[in-house]
Each structure stands twice: as structure tokens, then as C-alpha cells.
Amino acid sequence: MDNGKTTLATRPIAIDLFAGVGGFSLGIEQAGFDVLVAVESDPVHACAYKFNFPLTEVICQDITQVTADTIRQAALKAWIAHYKTDTLWDGKIDLVFGGPPCQGFSLMGKRLINDDRNHLVLEFCRLVLELNPRYFLMENVPGMVAGKHKTWLNKLKNKFKHHGYHSRAQILNAADFGVPQRRKRLFFCGAQAGIRIYFPKPVAGLVTVVDAIADLPDLDSFPELKTTDQVLLSFEQLAQAEQKISVYAQTLRESNYFAYPRAWNPQLLTSSLQTQHNQTSIARFAATIANQREPISQLRRLDLNGLCHTLRAGTGSDHGSHTSPRPIHPILPRVISVREAARLHSFPDWFRLHQTKWHGFRQVGNSVPPLLAQAVGKSIITSLALTPVSPQMVLTQGDLQLLRFDACHAKQYWLMNE
Missing domain, CATH: 3.40.50.150 (Vaccinia Virus protein VP39)
Structure with missing residues (x-):
């Protein structure tokens, strides 16, 4: 500093x-x-x-x-x-x-x-x-x-x-x-x-789900994200992501407005620990259409060209430690990651959250x-x-x-x- x-x-x-x-x-x-x-x-x-x-x-x-x-x-x-x-x-x-x-x-x-x-x-x-x-x-x-x-x-x-x-x-x-x-x-x-x-x-104008997360890579492509919340992208992977990036997402990767600029590594994808679903859940998620609830889990699937519904925090340990429902990804058959939630909340990519999904989603919500x-x-x-x-x-x-x-x-x- x-x-x-x-x-x-x-x-x-x-x-x-x-x-x-x-x-x-x-x-x-x-x-x-x-x-x-x-x-x-x-x-x-x-x-x-x-x-x-x-x-x-x-x-x-x-x-x-x-x-x-x-x-x-x-x-x-x-x-x-x-x-x-x-x-x-x-x-x-x-x-x-x-x-x-x-x-x-x-x-x-x-x-x-x-x-x-x-x-x-x-x-x-x-x-x-x-x-x-x-x-x-x-x-x-x-x-x-x-x-x-x-x-x-x-x-x-x-x-x-x-x-x-x-x-x-x-x-x-x-x-x-x-x-x-x-x-x-x-x-x-x-x-x-x-x-x-x-x-x-x-x-x-409205910023949509696709504007927020389309450039983020498929987490299932990175085996290391099963056990850690961060992965270093190659220059090629970063270049591929930048080809899909929206104006909104670009602003979350730059020092802007009147905030103090932060030193960070744009190649480092953070807050991206995978959620492991069983095959039955994956099939149900895949069959759920945009902006509808999956009937068993009651999780709502995001609409790629629409807005995210209100992200909620759940409760802390003092009120039962209940996890708030996490939206289903608009394309992939899984719930969204903490980083994807952070993007939908307008947190910049340099902003780090707790490494666990439970705390990370609470912090966003x-x-x-x-x-x-x-x-x-x-x-x-x-x-x-x-x-x-x-x-x-x-x-x-x-x-x-x-x-x-x-x-x-x-x-x-x-x-x-x-």
C-alpha cells in the first residue's frame, strides 16, 4: 500500500x-x-x-x-x-x-x-x-x-x-x-x-442476467473448484471470457467511480466453489424452464434475458442457520456460485467473500x-x-x-x- x-x-x-x-x-x-x-x-x-x-x-x-x-x-x-x-x-x-x-x-x-x-x-x-x-x-x-x-x-x-x-x-x-x-x-x-x-x-435501461454472468466460465471445467473457491485462469481462458463480456461486467472488473482502486489479479476467479448435485437433481434442474420453480427443491431458474429475483441471505446461527434458496443457473443444471451471485448484486470482481458457500451467500444476500x-x-x-x-x-x-x-x-x- x-x-x-x-x-x-x-x-x-x-x-x-x-x-x-x-x-x-x-x-x-x-x-x-x-x-x-x-x-x-x-x-x-x-x-x-x-x-x-x-x-x-x-x-x-x-x-x-x-x-x-x-x-x-x-x-x-x-x-x-x-x-x-x-x-x-x-x-x-x-x-x-x-x-x-x-x-x-x-x-x-x-x-x-x-x-x-x-x-x-x-x-x-x-x-x-x-x-x-x-x-x-x-x-x-x-x-x-x-x-x-x-x-x-x-x-x-x-x-x-x-x-x-x-x-x-x-x-x-x-x-x-x-x-x-x-x-x-x-x-x-x-x-x-x-x-x-x-x-x-x-x-x-435494464441490466439483465446475461449481462451479469455470461462471461464467467463453467465451474465444472475446473476440478480444483471442488475443494477451493479460487482458480487461476490461463491467458487463453481469460481472452475467451473477455469476448463475451458486457459493458456492465466490464465495469465490475475495472477501478471506477470515486472508489479507491484495488490491486488484484484479473486472472484469478474467486468465490467459485462448486456445489455438488446428484444426478437426479441435475436432471430436474435441466428440465426446469426459465423463471419457473423446480417442483421438488422449489428453486427458481434464472431467465437469461431477464432480472434476477431478490437474493436473500437466510439466517445466521442465532436464528437456526437456514440457507436461503439459491437460484438455478439460466443455462447450466446447477445453482449459481457465490461469484455469480456477487455479479448479480453488482459487487466488483476484486471483492472477496468468505470461502464457504454458506457464509458467502449470506454475505451477498x-x-x-x-x-x-x-x-x-x-x-x-x-x-x-x-x-x-x-x-x-x-x-x-x-x-x-x-x-x-x-x-x-x-x-x-x-x-x-x-
């Missing part, structure tokens, strides 16, 4: 309160912000975040135990240790953002008004008020504004208004912002007096699609009357062991690094 001075002083400062693996953070970074601190309670997700965002201080703690002072100390450490600037951080924060767990509000779940996870939105509110940013941004499911759950949003609006923030909420669909997936999410924004709130307008987050982030840049600056520092990602820890070892890692 280059240790020279950066343009940080001219980039606005952001804090991520429910970071997950970093999809939201990446989109906000792409819009022109520097994310100094990320808070994430799941140690496996926190490790993957640390791998992909080496400049960000990661706090792996339960959000209810995190204080504004802890975040400010971490932000100062990030500024001093990573940015090497002559000017000390003035303590001002432009944006606090995050997506509190949404299962209690989700239309797919039981929608219990007293679900413990619902109360995490109040923790978001608490830290926003303690940190006093110019702007805040919360992402959640549309179910938060349906039925009795509206009371939660009204409670938040009133509390923020009492402390000088005006706010707005709007539901956005990722497919309207260049993501090849139908995924509607609620964005609740607030700003201090005198700052207008804007929401992004949909972009023209729990994330805000980066391109959707970037669109909202650009609107905030406009609201704050800022001109984004492209950073010159090329980042080298972290230790690969961070993507290999099981939950127990990941927890030990953070206990040792507090």
Missing part, C-alpha cells in the same frame, strides 16, 4: 453502523466518501470487511455496546494511521449510514411488532444523535412502512425532528439503478437544517447492492454541495486468512485485536 499523502482532506467522512461485508460501504465510497469506521457484530462478516477495506477501522461489537466515543477514537486512529495527512481530523462527520437487521420488518417473515431486532433501529438513531453528522441514511425493507410497523418510522422521524433533523423516506428498486436484480429497499434520509434531501432518479448504494450516495454528495474527488492511492487487500476463519476462530481473532 502506498503510504504517501492522499486527498482525504477533500473527501467527506462517513461512518457505517451495520456494515456486514461492506456492500453499502463500497457504494458510499464509490460516490466519493471516505468510510473511516465500520461497526459489525458478526465476526465472520467483520473479517471479510477488514480484508476488502484496509483503510477502515472495523469495530466488531454488538451495536448496543458501542458508544460515540469509541467510534470517534477509531476514526481518529484511521485518519492518523492510514492517511498520513499533516492536518488532524476536526471531528466532523458528514454521513452516518447503515442497514439495521430487517427480519422483524420483512414481509417475508413473521413481522412481529416486538421482534428484538426491530429495536436496533433505535440504536442507529442513538448513535446518529451522539455523532451529530450533517446527514444520515438508513436502509431497510419496504415492510417498515407497512401496517403497524409504520409506527417505528414515525417514532424515528419524530425523534430526529426533535434534535434538528428533517427527514424523508423513499422505496427504491435496485433494478432501476443498473443492478440486474429486482430488489426493493426503503431508504430513510435525514439532514441538518439548511441541507436539502435528494433521492436518485432511475437510470435508463445481506448486503445493499453497491450500485444502488452508490446512486443514493451521489444524491447525498449533491445535497451536501460537494465535488467528489478520485483517490490516487491503490489499496492492497488484507490477509486471505480473514476469509477462511470459521465463526469460532473469527471471534477469537477479534478478541485478540480489540
